[in-house]
Amino acid sequence: MGERLDGERTLALFRDAGALLTGHFLLSSGLHSDQYLEKFRLVEQPSLLEPMCKEIAARFAGLSVECVLGPTTAGIILAYSVAGHLGVVARYAEPAEDGRELRRGQTLASGTRVLIVDDILTTGLSVRECLAIVQRHGAVLVGVGVLGDRSCGAVSFGVRLESLLRADMTVYRPGDCPLCRDGVPLTKPGTRK
Numbered sequence: 001m002g003e004r005l006d007g008e009r010t011l012a013l014f015r016d017a018g019a020l021l022t023g024h025f026l027l028s029s030g031l032h033s034d035q036y037l038e039k040f041r042l043v044e045q046p047s048l049l050e051p052m053c054k055e056i057a058a059r060f061a062g063l064s065v066e067c068v069l070g071p072t073t074a075g076i077i078l079a080y081s082v083a084g085h086l087g088v089v090a091r092y093a094e095p096a097e098d099g100r101e102l103r104r105g106q107t108l109a110s111g112t113r114v115l116i117v118d119d120i121l122t123t124g125l126s127v128r129e130c131l132a133i134v135q136r137h138g139a140v141l142v143g144v145g146v147l148g149d150r151s152c153g154a155v156s157f158g159v160r161l162e163s164l165l166r167a168d169m170t171v172y173r174p175g176d177c178p179l180c181r182d183g184v185p186l187t188k189p190g191t192r193k
Contacts, residue, residue, distance in 0.1 A: 039119035056145035057085030110138030
């Protein structure tokens, strides 16, 4: 599949896209950080994102994946692209009252071998919501692929997890955040409310 991506090259793609931000950020997990990986800067630039999607596909190519599932919003783009590289179908998990669900007539047959993809892994909530869909439909999770893992290896799903970038970025609970104490303005990026 051509030149493979390692963590250093992936970080360079994030930098080239302007996707590695510094400041004071409120993460969707509720934690604070002085760095943020803004995946939408990548999504805006297919020439930078496509090599990453191709790499995720290459890492799971031998596992007989039949479907790639991604959560809204950026996960849809990743699922579409990775599925295209694998030559399989894609499904998209949309927000629901109690997690996520397949809508718009999407189906997932029992026994289907599913790869979940997402952009940035911090607590794993979006992936767990997708995993719940896989379980509800009786499908089989074969792995999880993410662009970046900022969990410092703390998140596990009981299956193979492939991350193109391991971003060991410091996070703080709001009450322990030195940026808050120093009065640095807080920015809330991301899509989760």
